[in-house]
Amino acid sequence: MSDLFEAAGLGPKPKGAAGEPAAVDDRARPLADRLRPARLEDVVGQxxxxxxxxxLGRMIRAGRLSSLILWGPPGTGKTxxxxxxxAAAGYDYEQISAIFSGVADLKKVFxxxxxxxRMGRRTLLFVDEIHRFNRAQQDGFLPFVEDGTVVLVGATTENPSFELNAALLSRAQVLVLNRLEAPALELLLARAEALLGKPLPLTPPARAALLDMADGDGRYLLNLAEELLTLEVTDALDIEGLTEIVQRRAPLYDKAQEGHYNLISALHKSMRGSDVDAALYWYARMLAGGEGPLYIARRLVRFAVEDIGIADPQALVVANAAKDAYDFLGSPEGELAIANAVIYLATAPKSNAAYTAYKGAVAAARETGSLMPPKHILNAPTRMMxxxxxxxxYAYDHDTADNFSGxxxxxxxxxxxxxxxxxxLGFESEINRRLERWADLRRKRREEK
Known part of the structure; x- marks a missing residue:
């Protein structure tokens, strides 16, 4: 079995003091725990x-660690x-959870x-769910980080810029962990099969569906795999059989492959074509297929700025509000907020004028990026300037006729x-009227000179 461990990139089994197998039966530990990599380079997807x-590689080579905040979805390898x-840097390891720890626990750790x-050893303190500590508790870490008592490594699934104190963030480097994609999840399954010495009893489509069910969470995937690897089945399970076993509906399409892109394209183009009923249908199809509602909400925000723009300035507000409402309510109530946004965006006036204008300005800036602004609009804080x-x-527009200097x-x-x-179209008709008026005034100002 040792060659299976090596092939899977796993470390050796735990040993006792005399080199004998550890007293605790290794099989009693969860599969996800048994499959924890023994080397940093074996961490998948990061x-x-x-x-x-x-x-992290540079820190280890230097032999000195800095405080870190590891930000990423669940099951991506933060712990x-x-x-x-x-282990790689030779630090003692302490771990606490912000959910279960209080001030007394922190005092003991420090x-x-x-x-x-005092004995010349350094400590890495890992704080899981660090965002759950309140602001005062977060401030409590500062003196111990500053004087080198601990190197702090915090893990969070929430945006650190919103959830962590600025003072704490200024003393730690934020590293972003990626959601595990299909190749990384497939590698985890291969390691699980190698460790247990048998393949998952799944057909290829069911195996792909299992990866989709995990939704980027390696720990959740291994929990599902552990359940499946204990089964005694004669034939490989298809998607229906897999669904029955794990009691979770398999997605109707692969979120990482063609079906995913086909459906999001159908939703986007239905809204662009102002077909509200088709847009609602494709939205419902994506939900039924297991798509994350927040992914759809992000696409609506993008649609609002690209395909509606200034034709209806409220479109972006509505799309953002739907995203926030889903964040607040969750499923299924939050899905209705996104449906409201789909209806609003599909029925709004459409214009890509702002999108086109931005691309044109970017192209011009690349060509003429070193040109200085005209001197009359530059500030002159010194006598030399x-x-x-x-x-x-410089003409102060508010002091000119029509509040427009030209x-x-x-x-x-x-x-x-x-x-x-x-x-x-929409509000852009009013914008058009203003631009035409200013263009006329600008011509008049030039003729008056």
Whole structure:
């Protein structure tokens, strides 16, 4: 069986003091725990963090760790990375959970770390769900991080910029872990099969459906695999059989493959074509297929800025509100908020004028990126800058007729460009009226000079 362990990239089985097997039966441990990598480079799906030239690789080569915040979805390897990082750098490892730990627990951890430091040993303190500590508790880490008592590694599934104190963030590097994609999940399944010495009893389509059920969560995938690997079946399970065993409906399409892109394209183009009923149908199909509602909500936000834009400025507000409502309510109530947004966006006036204008401005900026603004719109905080003509001749629009000076704000050596060309639909009809009026006034100002 040892060659199976090596092929799967796993470390040796636990040994007792005399080299004998550990007293605790290894089979009693959850499969996900038994499959924890023994080396940092064996962590799957996070090559950008654990490779030789990655931030963690450089820390290990230097032999000195910095405090970190590991931000990523559940089951992506945050705890494993913290353990392996401590082992690779030769640090003592302490782990607490913000859910189950209080001030007394923290005091014990810090005192133990202080004692180790006196003996020349360093401590890596891993705090799971660190965002669940309140602001005062988070501040409590600061003196122990600053004086080197501990190297703090916090794990969070929430955006650190919203959930963690600025003072704590300023003392830690934030590393983002990726959701595990199909190749990484498939590697985990191969390791599980190698460890237990038998393949999963699944047909290829059912195996693909199992990966979809995991939704990027490696721990959840291994829990499902452990359940399946204990089965005694004569024939491989199909999708229906898999669904019956794990009591979770298999997605109707593979979220990482063609079906996923076909359906999101159908939803997007139905809304662009103002076919509200078709849009609702494709939205419902995606939900039935197991698609994450927040993925759909993000697509609606993108649609609002790309395909509606200024034709209906409320479109972006509605799309963002639907995303926030789902975040707050969850399923199934939050799915109705997204349905409301689908209806609003499909029935809104459409315009890609803002999108086209932005692309045109980006192209022009790349071509003329070194041109200075005209001097009349530059501030002149020093005497030398005033003598150089900074700010000279600037007309304060509020002091001019019609609150419009008609001055040119492009670089002096660049001709005026027209990037934004509203289509006159929805609110853009009002924008069109304003732009035409300002263009007339600008011509009059030039003729008056």
């Amino acid at each position: 090559d950008h963090l654990v490779g030789p030239d990655s931030p 494993t990375i913290a353990r392996l990082l401590a 005192e133990a770390a202080r004692q180790r430091r 005033k003598d150089m003509g900074y700010g000279a001749g 001055q040119d704000y492009f670089p002096e050596s660049m001709e005026r460009q027209k990037f934004y060309d509203p289509k006159g």
